[in-house]
Amino acid sequence: MSGSNSSARDGRLGAEPLTLTVHSVAAPDLGLAGASGSTAHGRLKMLFILLVCAAPVIASYLTYFVIRPSARTNYGTLIQPTRSLPDITLHRLDGTAVAARTLRGQWLIVAVGASGCDAACQRRLYMQRQLREMLGAERDRVDKVWLVSDGAPLAPALRAAVDAKPAVTVLRIDPAALAAWLAPEPGHGLEEHLYIVDPMGEWMMRMPADPEPMRVKRDLERLLRASASWDLPGR
Numbered sequence: 001m002s003g004s005n006s007s008a009r010d011g012r013l014g015a016e017p018l019t020l021t022v023h024s025v026a027a028p029d030l031g032l033a034g035a036s037g038s039t040a041h042g043r044l045k046m047l048f049i050l051l052v053c054a055a056p057v058i059a060s061y062l063t064y065f066v067i068r069p070s071a072r073t074n075y076g077t078l079i080q081p082t083r084s085l086p087d088i089t090l091h092r093l094d095g096t097a098v099a100a101r102t103l104r105g106q107w108l109i110v111a112v113g114a115s116g117c118d119a120a121c122q123r124r125l126y127m128q129r130q131l132r133e134m135l136g137a138e139r140d141r142v143d144k145v146w147l148v149s150d151g152a153p154l155a156p157a158l159r160a161a162v163d164a165k166p167a168v169t170v171l172r173i174d175p176a177a178l179a180a181w182l183a184p185e186p187g188h189g190l191e192e193h194l195y196i197v198d199p200m201g202e203w204m205m206r207m208p209a210d211p212e213p214m215r216v217k218r219d220l221e222r223l224l225r226a227s228a229s230w231d232l233p234g235r
Contacts, residue, residue, distance in 0.1 A: 085201035117155035
């Protein structure tokens with residue numbers, strides 16, 4: 001009896017289906033979260049670099065289109081683009097030829113006119129001398145040049161300027177060459193202005209006719225300060 005019961009139980013157990021329980025397993029950590037954070041950090045760093053590079057451009061646009069300062073600090077008229085000293089031959093009063101390039105190496109206060117030198121010419125001579133002297137310790141970085149556009153004998157005032165200490169450098173120049181380099185303000189003549197030439201021989205500023213000496217002086221002082229790092233006294 002017991003054997004038959006045992007067989008029956010075994011038979012029933014064998015008929016029941018086998019079931020399996022599947023438990024959830026945590027996914028392996030492949031470092032994806034760290035990679036995502038690193039990517040975000042890299043993008044922020046790149047954006048910062050782009051902003052730094054673009055800052056000057058943005059600032060210039062804001063200055064020009066938004067702020068747009070209209071106040072002019074310079075008294076003289078800036079020549080843009082500058083005009084280079086022509087490669088021509090000038091002449092000393094004794095007729096000796098001088099290459100124009102020899103004038104380079106100093107800031108120049110240039111005046112032009114005929115050898116007759118009328119009253120207006122004499123005022124410009126005086127102002128030219130005073131402007132250089134008013135620069136004090138910086139005056140050795142500036143030379144006075146007078147360009148004579150004719151071949152007549154010099155008037156006494158010009159001759160005295162040549163003999164003075166420090167002397168004015170007086171050179172004769174062909175009128176056509178002079179007109180091709182320097183230009184007056186509309187409605188004025190070449191002889192009415194003082195012209196500022198930089199040490200590289202570039203005409204870069206024209207003073208108004210009948211200028212105010214102190215305002216011309218301020219312009220010269222600004223130019224000398226701005227060029228202090230590369231310009232030295234003497235040629």
